[in-house]
Amino acid sequence: MYLSPGDPAQKKLTAQGVAVNAQVLEKTREEMGLNRPFLAQYGSWLAGVLRGDLGTSFKDGLSVAAKLRKGVKNTAVLALGSLLLSLAVSLPLGVYTAVRQNGLGDRLIRLCSFAGGAMPNFLISVLLMYFFCIRVKAFPVIAKGTLQGLFLPSAALAIPLMSRFTRQIRAQVLEELGKPYVAGARARGVKERYILFGSVLHNALIPIVTLVGLSAGTLLGGSVVVETIFRWPGVGKLAMDAITARDYPVIQGFVILMAVVYVLINLLTDLAYRRLDPRLGRDGEGAR
Amino acid sequence: MKKGVLSSRRAAKRRVAVFLALALFLAAVSLAAPYLVPNDPYQTNSDRMNAPPDARCPFGTDHLGRCVFSRVLMGARTSIFSALALVAVSFAVGTLLGMLCGWYGGVLDELVMRLADILLAFPQMVLAIAVAGILGGSLFNAMLAMGITGWTLYARLARSAVLQLRQEPFVAAARLSGCRTGAILFRHLLPNILGPLVVNAVTQIGSMMIGIAGLSFLGIGVTPPAAEWGSMISEAQGGMQLAPWAVLAPGGAMVVTVMIFNELGDSVRDLLDVSGQ
Numbered sequence: 001m002y003l004s005p006g007d008p009a010q011k012k013l014t015a016q017g018v019a020v021n022a023q024v025l026e027k028t029r030e031e032m033g034l035n036r037p038f039l040a041q042y043g044s045w046l047a048g049v050l051r052g053d054l055g056t057s058f059k060d061g062l063s064v065a066a067k068l069r070k071g072v073k074n075t076a077v078l079a080l081g082s083l084l085l086s087l088a089v090s091l092p093l094g095v096y097t098a099v100r101q102n103g104l105g106d107r108l109i110r111l112c113s114f115a116g117g118a119m120p121n122f123l124i125s126v127l128l129m130y131f132f133c134i135r136v137k138a139f140p141v142i143a144k145g146t147l148q149g150l151f152l153p154s155a156a157l158a159i160p161l162m163s164r165f166t167r168q169i170r171a172q173v174l175e176e177l178g179k180p181y182v183a184g185a186r187a188r189g190v191k192e193r194y195i196l197f198g199s200v201l202h203n204a205l206i207p208i209v210t211l212v213g214l215s216a217g218t219l220l221g222g223s224v225v226v227e228t229i230f231r232w233p234g235v236g237k238l239a240m241d242a243i244t245a246r247d248y249p250v251i252q253g254f255v256i257l258m259a260v261v262y263v264l265i266n267l268l269t270d271l272a273y274r275r276l277d278p279r280l281g282r283d284g285e286g287a288r
Numbered sequence: 289m290k291k292g293v294l295s296s297r298r299a300a301k302r303r304v305a306v307f308l309a310l311a312l313f314l315a316a317v318s319l320a321a322p323y324l325v326p327n328d329p330y331q332t333n334s335d336r337m338n339a340p341p342d343a344r345c346p347f348g349t350d351h352l353g354r355c356v357f358s359r360v361l362m363g364a365r366t367s368i369f370s371a372l373a374l375v376a377v378s379f380a381v382g383t384l385l386g387m388l389c390g391w392y393g394g395v396l397d398e399l400v401m402r403l404a405d406i407l408l409a410f411p412q413m414v415l416a417i418a419v420a421g422i423l424g425g426s427l428f429n430a431m432l433a434m435g436i437t438g439w440t441l442y443a444r445l446a447r448s449a450v451l452q453l454r455q456e457p458f459v460a461a462a463r464l465s466g467c468r469t470g471a472i473l474f475r476h477l478l479p480n481i482l483g484p485l486v487v488n489a490v491t492q493i494g495s496m497m498i499g500i501a502g503l504s505f506l507g508i509g510v511t512p513p514a515a516e517w518g519s520m521i522s523e524a525q526g527g528m529q530l531a532p533w534a535v536l537a538p539g540g541a542m543v544v545t546v547m548i549f550n551e552l553g554d555s556v557r558d559l560l561d562v563s564g565q
Contacts, residue, residue, distance in 0.1 A: 114547055114550070114551070115543060115547065117547075117550060118494065118498075118542075118543045118544075118546035118547040118550055119543055119546075120498040120501055120502055120505075120518075120542065120546075121502070122501075122502055122505040122506075122518070122521065122522075123521060123535075123539045123542065123543070126521060126525045126528070126535055126539075127535075127539070129525075130528045130529075130532065130535070216411070217411035217412060217413070217414075218411075218413070220411040220413070220414055221411045221412060221413020221414050221416075221417070222413065224413070224414065224417050224506075225502055225505070225506060228506060239417065239418070239421075240417075240421075240506065243417070243418075243421030243422070243508065248422070251418055251421065251422065254414075254418070255410065255414060255415065255418045258410065258411055258414040259409045259410045259411075259414075262409065262410065262411050262414075263409050
């Protein structure tokens with residue numbers, strides 16, 4: 001924090017339209033607690049965090065926790081929306097490409113997924129915005145809280161995920177299809193449909209759960225970019241605004257929140273994995 | 289059966305060769321960019337603002353009349369070499385730390401690995417945005433922000449590999465024949481653990497490129513007027529109605545470059561996996 005250029009006190013005063021002079025600046029610094037030594041500031045902030053108090057925003061004096069709480073719902077909606085969207089697209093595509101391996105569809109979809117995986121989400125956002133808001137005018141440029149407003153930002157977040165998921169699901173299903181029990185079921189005349197949707201899909205989906213957990217980092221990081229572009233009022237946009245305003249308590253609060261969410265998601269993924277795969281459970285504890 | 293393995297190995301080799309050639313070509317072009325650009329990438333021209341692509345500027349001009357093609361070429365250098373340098377440094381630092389941790393254990397191991405654990409609790413891009421945002425916009429700060437978590441991957445891999453290998457007879461043999469620790473670590477252990485590390489390094493290049501460009505896009509990486517793909521897209525997005533080429537050209541260049549490096553990573557992984565069998 002201390003290596004950074006720009007003085008939060010000065011930023012605050014300019015933002016309020018107060019003429020900056022040395023006296024006013026000094027007084028504001030004192031109010032904001034900025035003239036104390038670095039370690040003292042950090043110590044009191046840390047003590048606050050441990051008590052569940054994330055401090056107050058430099059910019060408007062609101063509590064950081066309240067600001068984050070307002071944004072977190074929007075970010076959660078966006079992240080969940082894009083997760084569902086990407087699963088809804090990549091599950092059928094992944095299974096289809098695995099079953100029709102090396103067919104025309106498989107080749108096309110694979111090419112698309114490689115291109116999609118190489119696209120940064122800011123580029124996708126800008127392109128989506130251009131085509132759907134300006135060319136076709138199907139969506140509002142600034143995302144509103146409606147389902148329609150949710151679509152473009154979540155699509156922008158979902159496209160890189162889709163390509164990753166599709167490839168992984170395809171690989172997973174292919175691996176599962178190559179296992180002896182599939183050959184056994186086929187030999188016994190079990191219909192291909194039952195093999196695929198009864199056994200193979202269930203077994204192939206277990207590793208996919210981990211994948212969803214692993215993509216949490218991409219989702220959380222990407223949400224900052226996408227929220228900023230689409231003006232989606234989530235925590236990511238809050239953080240970007242805070243960075244521009246040098247509003248350190250909000251940035252710190254945001255990073256802490258993200259870390260907690262990230263660790264929680266990874267924990268949940270591990271637990272879900274144990275539940276879905278009884279072999280991993282302790283003494284059959286996780287058996288269904 | 290053996291023939292199948294051999295031919296798939298040959299195919300993997302060919303893929304590595306193709307994508308390596310493409311990547312080297314891109315790197316060479318970006319190095320030679322200052323001599324290849326048809327126009328000065330920083331020269332503004334008020335007569336030719338948002339001009340569509342023509343013979344003089346194959347990708348048109350942006351809102352300040354700068355030649356987009358020249359800027360894309362110059363930006364290639366920033367994007368490709370910043371990503372390469374970032375991966376190289378985090379690879380070297382992470383591998384060295386991981387090897388030392390695995391070899392010596394003890395306090396050093398605890399310290400470094402707990403630090404890595406703490407850093408891994410943050411999603412990489414979130415931490416990078418916060419760090420770059422706080423440090424202020426510059427290419428170096430953006431690379432630093434991405435690298436803060438980047439090294440942990442190599443450190444963990446190298447550590448666990450060294451832990452596995454240090455009990456092997458060849459290590460004891462090297463020690464008995466009078467090798468110093470440095471020689472054991474770098475001449476005997478390093479070549480044996482390099483494979484997975486290199487695969488990870490090559491696969492990371494693309495995502496690092498995207499990360500740095502993302503920071504620049506947000507205005508906390510490379511700052512305008514410097515030619516960099518992320519900041520070019522950010523600058524041009526407002527005028528996309530008038531000059532879509534100013535977004536599409538750097539965007540397209542970015543996607544193609546990242547795809548080539550991603551494919552290179554995939555093919556290297558395939559090659560090393562096959563050879564490991």
